[in-house]
Amino acid sequence: VGLPYAPLEGLYELHETIGSGGFAKVKRATHLATGEQVAIKIMDKKQLGVDLPRVYLEITAMKELTHQHIGKLYQVIDSELKIFLVMEYCRGGELFDYIGERCARARARPALDGGRREVERDRLTEEEARVFFRQIVSAVAYIHHKGYAHRDLKPENLLLDDDNRLKLIDFGLCANPEGGMQAHLETCCGSPAYAAPELVSGLQYLGAEADIWSMGVLLYALLCGFLPFDDENIANLYKKIQAGVYQKPEWLSEGSLRLLDQMLQVEPKHRIVVSELLTHPWLTAGTGLPVEWKSYFQSRQPDDDVVTAMAVSGGRSRAWMARRLSQWSYDHTTATYWLLLAAKRRGEPVRLA
Numbered sequence: 001v002g003l004p005y006a007p008l009e010g011l012y013e014l015h016e017t018i019g020s021g022g023f024a025k026v027k028r029a030t031h032l033a034t035g036e037q038v039a040i041k042i043m044d045k046k047q048l049g050v051d052l053p054r055v056y057l058e059i060t061a062m063k064e065l066t067h068q069h070i071g072k073l074y075q076v077i078d079s080e081l082k083i084f085l086v087m088e089y090c091r092g093g094e095l096f097d098y099i100g101e102r103c104a105r106a107r108a109r110p111a112l113d114g115g116r117r118e119v120e121r122d123r124l125t126e127e128e129a130r131v132f133f134r135q136i137v138s139a140v141a142y143i144h145h146k147g148y149a150h151r152d153l154k155p156e157n158l159l160l161d162d163d164n165r166l167k168l169i170d171f172g173l174c175a176n177p178e179g180g181m182q183a184h185l186e187t188c189c190g191s192p193a194y195a196a197p198e199l200v201s202g203l204q205y206l207g208a209e210a211d212i213w214s215m216g217v218l219l220y221a222l223l224c225g226f227l228p229f230d231d232e233n234i235a236n237l238y239k240k241i242q243a244g245v246y247q248k249p250e251w252l253s254e255g256s257l258r259l260l261d262q263m264l265q266v267e268p269k270h271r272i273v274v275s276e277l278l279t280h281p282w283l284t285a286g287t288g289l290p291v292e293w294k295s296y297f298q299s300r301q302p303d304d305d306v307v308t309a310m311a312v313s314g315g316r317s318r319a320w321m322a323r324r325l326s327q328w329s330y331d332h333t334t335a336t337y338w339l340l341l342a343a344k345r346r347g348e349p350v351r352l353a
């Protein structure tokens with residue numbers, strides 16, 4: 001392990017690279033004290049250059065956003081050459097791989113109608129899409145409530161943990177403008193196919209409104225298996241987005257079409273807002289239950305069982321350990337806390353190696 005990775009020595013064992021985006025590399029690693037898997041996002045400070053301040057914005061956002069459907073930040077290591085973000089590992093990979101995988105299995109099934117091979121698209125039934133979309137709405141409602149906007153909602157940023165629970169990640173473009181959600185943002189960002197008309201027109205826009213549009217594109221992709229606005233020519237793609245006209249395949253129900261129409265409104269002010277989605281009939285169909293968006297990690301009070309396990313193994317009093325953890329310093333102690341809490345939530349013993 002080379003010098004630049006020295007800060008991880010004894011704390012984490014690095015494994016394979018699981019992805020790279022722009023100026024970052026993401027590796028799977030083991031947190032040695034608990035044996036739990038983590039994802040470590042490694043950024044080179046020299047390469048970052050002028051983008052360095054944006055990384056500190058991302059870190060601030062991730063520290064603020066602790067939610068059951070948001071990839072958790074465990075530890076920040078800010079060293080001479082590199083910044084390491086130790087994060088929750090999502091074993092299930094990308095949501096869209098799961099869909100592709102599921103449909104691939106369906107494709108493997110012999111044609112049930114004696115031969116006419118249905119062209120299986122990677123699409124979900126309304127019920128399956130609802131399970132995932134409720135979790136996306138839960139995460140976005142929480143983010144908007146905290147005055148943030150994600151601004152890069154797309155399939156690559158929706159991962160699954162080992163219980164197929166959805167985790168929103170990559171807050172590299174997340175914004176919490178000083179003026180709260182009313183401040184207009186200029187920077188153009190995110191992936192074109194998921195970007196709102198006002199964004200691709202270079203107009204001033206509100207992050208929260210642009211997020212709703214992206215969620216409409218996501219829901220459409222889940223229900224149809226292809227994108228509402230698509231074109232290999234970027235200028236044509238922008239025209240299609242600004243026109244806001246998309247195909248309505250015959251398998252979409254009235255309810256689905258209604259919801260998509262409310263999210264894919266070209267005029268941002270006509271678009272539905274996330275708080276209205278929480279009790280929307282399409283979202284609550286089946287259970288009748290509104291989407292739960294409040295964080296499970298509301299209390300800043302550390303969990304007693306975890307405090308005890310860490311106090312015992314650290315030879316400290318419980319009071320000392322509780323005070324130490326309440327500083328939420330996102331150091332190794334914070335990482336150990338979150339990973340032990342995750343083990344407890346899975347019903348596993350809260351124990352340190």
Ligand SMILES: CN(C)C[C@H]1CC[C@H](N2C(=O)N(C)Cc3cnc4ccc(-c5cc(Cl)c(O)c(Cl)c5)nc4c32)CC1
Binds near residue numbers: 020024159
């Ligand atoms: C498309 N992006 C710009 C990069 C891509 C990097 C790999 C990553 N990944 C994968 O692609 N698997 C298939 C496995 C996987 C497993 N756990 C992960 C846990 C966290 C993250 C993660 C990555 C980045 Cl760049 C973040 O900023 C945050 Cl907050 C979180 N990525 C993970 C991840 C998905 C995203």
